[in-house]
Amino acid sequence: MSRPSRALALLAAPALLVAGCSSGGDASDDTGRVAALASFYPLQYVTQEVGGDRVDVASLTPPSVEPHDVELSPAQVADVSSADLVVYQSGFQPAVDEAVEQAQPGHVVDATAAAGLDEGGTHADEPGEHTADDGHEHDGLDPHFWLDPTMLAPVADAVADALTEVDPDGADTYRANADALTARLAALDEAYRTGLATCERDVVVTSHEAFGHLARRYGLEQVGISGIDPEAEPSPARLREVADVVRDEGVTTIFFETLVSPKVAETLAADLGVRTAVLDPLEGLADDAQDYVSVAEQNLEALRVALSCS
Ligand SMILES: [Zn+2]
Known part of the structure; x- marks a missing residue:
């Protein structure tokens, strides 16, 4: 390399560094955009939708x-302290709770508070009379509130308010984006309400108990093979209970999910001669051509087939 081109390469280096920061999504505002950090996918989705072009959103998961x-990692904990905004859900991911407590980021949205999960963990106008009274319902809060789209809307409002504090010039954009997202979530809720209104069955057998909020909202009954923690191994007694429910209720489908091994669900379904299908708890995004709404629409279709809805 000749001397002049070397000098040019050196001059170009800072620009490359800036580009590296923005594509890496680390908590840096070299780009002039707000650097937001979400703790996992549904909160990342909301923050991206509300932030639009003004905000870079990275996820801790x-x-x-x-x-x-x-x-x-230590680098991620450092990102928590340098982010302009952290959107997380207290009580769901202990490592994130700890990092937020340690780092004391300047602006934080806690989805547990925004969604009203800390006020008893149920939705204000829940229609369901179904309580899974099988000794498998947990006293602890079901953290999977995002599967009830109406509970995600108040998080969008809280994110818009927090982004406005960080970046007051974007206030109108954040408000408009939050309103647009709320409208999409309301349409999704309406699709679920009408799509699940008339079904031959209402029992949904899932691999982990991620669908309590969804079940309450739409009048379904969830029977989870594992509890709220997807990695928990079900006991032989629990497997027998689930098998009894499948036989007694004429369940056609045992649902498994994208990010956890389907082995237990597949074995049980084979033993009982029923189908398996995917019901995605939306804890992550297995396919980045999809998003929260498109996966939720696929879930609705899977439920309608399994429950023979008209
Ligand atoms: Zn879960």
Whole structure:
């Protein structure tokens, strides 16, 4: 390399560094955009939708990783302290709770508070009379609130408010984006309401109990093979209970999910002579051509087939 081109290469280096920062999505505002950090996929989705072009959103949970027991690297903990905004869900990912407590980021949205999960963990106008009174319902809060789209809308509002504090010039954009997202979530809720209104069955057998909020909202009954923690091994007694439910209720389908091994669900389904299908708890995004709404629409179709809805 001749001397002049070397000098040019050196001059170009800072620009490359800036580009590297933005594509890496680390918590840096070299780009002039707000650097937001979400703790896992549904919160990342909301923050991206509300932030639009003004905000770079990184996630603390890699896209195809199950978020319950995520571990954070020291670099990620540093990102938590340097981010302009952190959107997380207290009580769901202990490592993230710890990092937020340690790092004390300047602006934080806690989805647990925004969605009203800390006020008893149920939705204000829940229609369901179904409580899974089989000794498998947990006293603890079901963290999977995002599967009820109406509970995600208040998080969009909280994110818009927090982004406005960070970046007041974007106030109108954030408000308009939050309103547009709320409208899409309302349309999704309406599709679920009408799509699940008339079905031959209402029992949904899932591999882990991620669908409590969804079941309550739409009048279904969830029977989880594992509990709220997807990695928990079901006991032989639990497998017998689930098998009894499948036989007694004429269940056609045992659902498994994208980020957890389907082995237990497949074995049980084979033993009982029923189908398996995917019901995605949306804890991550296995396919980045999809998003929250498109996966939720696929879930609705899978439920309608399994429950013979008209
Ligand atoms: Zn879960």
